Amino acid sequence: MTEPVVAPGRARGGRRDEILTTFTRHVAERGYDRANFGDVAAELGMSKGTIVHHFGTKDRMLAEVQERYMRRRLDEAHAFLGRLGAPDERVAAFVHAGVRYSTHEPATTVAFQREVVRLTDEPGMETARAQRDAYRDLVVAVLQDGVEAGVFVPGDARLRSLQMFGSLHWMWTWFDPAGRLRPEDVAAEFCRTLLRGLGVGEERVSAAADPAGSVARCVAEVCAPRS
Amino acid sequence: MTEPVVAPGRARGGRRDEILTTFTRHVAERGYDRANFGDVAAELGMSKGTIVHHFGTKDRMLAEVQERYMRRRLDEAHAFLGRLGAPDERVAAFVHAGVRYSTHEPATTVAFQREVVRLTDEPGMETARAQRDAYRDLVVAVLQDGVEAGVFVPGDARLRSLQMFGSLHWMWTWFDPAGRLRPEDVAAEFCRTLLRGLGVGEERVSAAADPAGSVARCVAEVCAPRS
DNA sequence: CTACTCTGCCCGTACGTGCGGTCAGTCCAC
DNA sequence: GTGGACTGACCGCACGTACGGGCAGAGTAG
Known part of the structure; x- marks a missing residue:
């Protein structure tokens, strides 16, 4: 659906950095408690599971x-x-x-x-x-x-x-x-x-x-x- | 169960002030998002419904x-x-x-x-x-x-x-x-x-x-x- | 080159839990 | 009777996260 911004040959850290950046922005805007995996995942066009895969817990x-x-x-x-x-x-x-x-x-x-x-x-x-x-x-x-x-x-x-x-x-x-x-x-x-x-x-x-x-x-x- | 601290003749504003005080302390200790009706009610030995009755919403x-x-x-x-x-x-x-x-x-x-x-x-x-x-x-x-x-x-x-x-x-x-x-x-x-x-x-x-x-x-x- | 396997990224779903808020109804004071 | 204080059961939802599987690239043996 959303084409990968990174080269198809797979980026070094994958989308890990991308996730962290988006999550950081959400924390800045709403605070930690109100920031959630679902919104971050939706914004990046990925599954919640991906976030869990990379970071384990919130x-x-x-x-x-x-x-x-x-x-x-x-x-x-x-x-x-x-x-x-x-x-x-x-x-x-x-x-x-x-x-x-x-x-x-x-x-x-x-x-x-x-x-x-x-x-x-x-x-x-x-x-x-x-x-x-x-x-x-x-x-x-x-x-x-x-x-x-x-x-x-x-x-x-x-x-x-x-x-x-x-x-x-x-x-x-x-x-x-x-x-x-x-x-x-x-x-x-x-x-x-x-x-x-x-x-x-x-x-x-x-x-x-x-x-x-x-x-x-x-x-x-x-x-x-x-x- | 827990006997009322206030005189049995019912306090002026009911337990309204008591609720607000306890809620305030919880907000101070955990922040608004983590503070919840259930804990406040339990601490005061009352029902969650009582809090809603007095204040409507969080x-x-x-x-x-x-x-x-x-x-x-x-x-x-x-x-x-x-x-x-x-x-x-x-x-x-x-x-x-x-x-x-x-x-x-x-x-x-x-x-x-x-x-x-x-x-x-x-x-x-x-x-x-x-x-x-x-x-x-x-x-x-x-x-x-x-x-x-x-x-x-x-x-x-x-x-x-x-x-x-x-x-x-x-x-x-x-x-x-x-x-x-x-x-x-x-x-x-x-x-x-x-x-x-x-x-x-x-x-x-x-x-x-x-x-x-x-x-x-x-x-x-x-x-x-x-x- | 081919075929097989391994590995890491990623997906979708489902589950459990915690919580805000609703509601019907009881009790009591006046 | 009337109205306010209070109860406790219940609902619906949002969210963290566990899980099983899919898929593509790298490595390797033949």
């Missing part, structure tokens, strides 16, 4: 979505941390990156963010949870380093990281990638308020927040569309 | 939870805005109040926050959505006033409000009211970073963030446990 499917997402985020974070040294620049990079995800990978980002809570509860999510914790630890370490280096005013690094993550992870509830609000502007404003709030001087704040500045450019290069 | 039940929650938040906000005049104090009050909810009304707060997205999608949520918008507008107005009065450095009030709400609304994913992290400390740290980020001077930042200061006390009085 839980495992979500776990794989989360793990793939976090792996990319971790790789990117390590990449830009390797290029940026100053704590204020590093914090700004996390903000620029966080906003960038919402635009460049809206589906996976929303799916991840609206279902984060399952990382805590559900079994089978240990890997994804560990990845998330690792990411958070990177941010906490940067905030801590900044305080010790005297770049940031003294304060609780962990609480600050939660305050920062909150702003970014909440974006899925209001940010529309197709809207007229530009992501660079969001990132810039968030950067300015946050860095100023950490006690960084106005000149360095402006430089790090600038959408055309070196920090934003570094993040853009590192987070380039993957192969 | 949707309406959630709508009522959200509306009740937002009405209280709006009342409180108007109350402390009436007592505080300075923009920085007002912003601090919103933060103190936001953190306070997570401790004093954990169930309703978590239920509201984890299901906010339904305010946008679902029909029947118009009232709750309007209340939420009204609350947000209060914050935006305060931020805007602060900029115009020269108390805050220039910047986008709407974006700043979203940044602020994000930090507070994300709390449900990590804050444990029974944990050893004290809510006053969270509020203080959030206040300091935010106000400093808005360009407020260090002395006023400390005063407004102080858990024992006048702003925090004002919020505590206004948000006192309701009758």
